[in-house]
Amino acid sequence: MIEPLLYHSTRGAHPAVRIDEAIAAGLAPDGGLYVPEALPQLDPSAFDPHGHLADTATTLLTPFFAGSPLAAALPAICAEAFDFDAPLRALPQRPGAAVLELFHGPSAAFKDFGARFLAACFRRLQGTQPLTILVATSGDTGAAVAAAFHRQPGVSVVILYPDGRVSPRQAHQLGCFGDNVQALRVDGSFDDCQRMVKAALNDAQLQAQLPLSSANSISLGRLLPQMSYYAHAALKLWRQHHVAPHFIIPTGNLGNALACLWVREMGLPIGRIQFACNANITLPDFFAGADYTPREAVATLANAMDVGAPSNFERLHWTLPHEDELRAALQAHSVDDATIRSTIVQHARDQHELFCPHTATAMHLLDREPLDGAPWVVVATAHPAKFETVLEPLIGYAPAVPPSLLAMLERAAFAEPLMADEGALRDWLLGAGEFLGVRRRGVG
Numbered sequence: 001m002i003e004p005l006l007y008h009s010t011r012g013a014h015p016a017v018r019i020d021e022a023i024a025a026g027l028a029p030d031g032g033l034y035v036p037e038a039l040p041q042l043d044p045s046a047f048d049p050h051g052h053l054a055d056t057a058t059t060l061l062t063p064f065f066a067g068s069p070l071a072a073a074l075p076a077i078c079a080e081a082f083d084f085d086a087p088l089r090a091l092p093q094r095p096g097a098a099v100l101e102l103f104h105g106p107s108a109a110f111k112d113f114g115a116r117f118l119a120a121c122f123r124r125l126q127g128t129q130p131l132t133i134l135v136a137t138s139g140d141t142g143a144a145v146a147a148a149f150h151r152q153p154g155v156s157v158v159i160l161y162p163d164g165r166v167s168p169r170q171a172h173q174l175g176c177f178g179d180n181v182q183a184l185r186v187d188g189s190f191d192d193c194q195r196m197v198k199a200a201l202n203d204a205q206l207q208a209q210l211p212l213s214s215a216n217s218i219s220l221g222r223l224l225p226q227m228s229y230y231a232h233a234a235l236k237l238w239r240q241h242h243v244a245p246h247f248i249i250p251t252g253n254l255g256n257a258l259a260c261l262w263v264r265e266m267g268l269p270i271g272r273i274q275f276a277c278n279a280n281i282t283l284p285d286f287f288a289g290a291d292y293t294p295r296e297a298v299a300t301l302a303n304a305m306d307v308g309a310p311s312n313f314e315r316l317h318w319t320l321p322h323e324d325e326l327r328a329a330l331q332a333h334s335v336d337d338a339t340i341r342s343t344i345v346q347h348a349r350d351q352h353e354l355f356c357p358h359t360a361t362a363m364h365l366l367d368r369e370p371l372d373g374a375p376w377v378v379v380a381t382a383h384p385a386k387f388e389t390v391l392e393p394l395i396g397y398a399p400a401v402p403p404s405l406l407a408m409l410e411r412a413a414f415a416e417p418l419m420a421d422e423g424a425l426r427d428w429l430l431g432a433g434e435f436l437g438v439r440r441r442g443v444g
């Protein structure tokens with residue numbers, strides 16, 4: 001029998017569990033985030049050089065699923081989740097550099113990979129009880145999770161987003177699904193939404209009536225698959241150039257950037273990692289030497305990164321517990337709105353390249369790096385068409401809209417208002433029995 005890899009909470013106060021149990025729970029019962037006992041180590045030679053993204057994902061994630069009931073299904077789960085491409089597009093004006101485009105999935109953001117992986121896991125894990133997936137979003141996660149779980153039997157999705165603080169098209173996406181998906185527009189920030197979701201997940205009384213889980217990157221079922229495109233891109237470039245590529249990653253709640261660090265910690269060829277942040281400076285301040293101090297998020301053009309208390313900081317700290325070591329291993333820089341605008345304008349005018357405001361933060365950091373031919377990868381997290389109200393006034397035309405986004409925009413959209421209060425979410429959940437399917441088990 002294969003020894004299962006076990007997972008424990010970053011806060012340490014809960015017994016270790018298998019990966020399927022960690023995914024089912026979403027958040028550890030003590031409020032911490034699940035982490036493996038140790039990160040598995042892998043050699044580049046373990047990967048098929050001719051394999052597709054789904055093959056890389058299967059090889060990379062196999063040790064994480066060792067000994068779990070999901071292990072045998074992992075190749076099929078990866079095939080379902082990674083069924084669209086993550087192209088590496090060379091930047092002609094910048095020798096050695098490429099953009100890793102992660103926005104070719106149904107909701108046009110990188111979150112589609114992780115959300116589809118999580119939904120594929122739950123299709124195999126789910127018992128007879130109805131399950132409610134809670135998701136806090138600053139713009140992109142919500143639609144990806146809605147698309148991945150839409151009409152999945154026995155599952156309801158409740159999305160919380162900060163009212164007025166996501167792009168108009170993101171707001172439309174969040175409200176357009178209907179059926180088993182309900183959007184709640186919260187009178188507060190993303191951090192309020194995330195706090196409310198975490199409180200509900202840790203409310204034992206509520207959970208006894210209404211089984212809940214998470215689809216944010218606090219869940220390992222969302223976080224682990226996000227490692228796959230880093231491994232795939234890094235291995236491809238390393239095989240071509242025999243140099244470990246550097247990555248610049250737009251960063252908000254830290255799940256995507258942490259995934260890249262974990263790939264490097266597993267022994268795969270990744271060079272420097274830079275976090276590109278907006279005017280929310282919790283991480284840049286920490287990496288500049290200040291104490292880690294979560295703060296109120298400020299609204300920016302790169303709204304999906306408007307996070308004042310990045311949830312995955314707990315996992316970052318677990319990965320490299322000594323602050324000096326952590327600061328030496330990574331860099332984080334803040335990019336303000338004026339620079340986001342000028343970066344979008346300059347690349348559209350000079351290179352005919354369109355970037356979303358989040359990707360523009362990373363492009364700006366690349367533009368600051370010396371032109372020395374080093375292998376840089378800029379991570380493009382969302383399609384520019386999701387942010388036409390930012391782009392159009394800057395470039396003078398509306399970016400072309402991909403068909404899956406267009407289909408969402410053609411549907412009617414609706415979101416219910418909710419106060420930014422843990423009790424308000426609890427009351428809403430307990431009052432939504434029919435929508436959440438709880439009447440089927442006699443509760444509510």
Ligand SMILES: N[C@@H](CCOP(=O)(O)O)C(=O)O
Nearest residue numbers: 137138139140141216217253
């Ligand atoms: N940037 C996110 C915020 C939530 O991040 P997650 O990766 O933890 O789901 C968003 O667009 O919603």
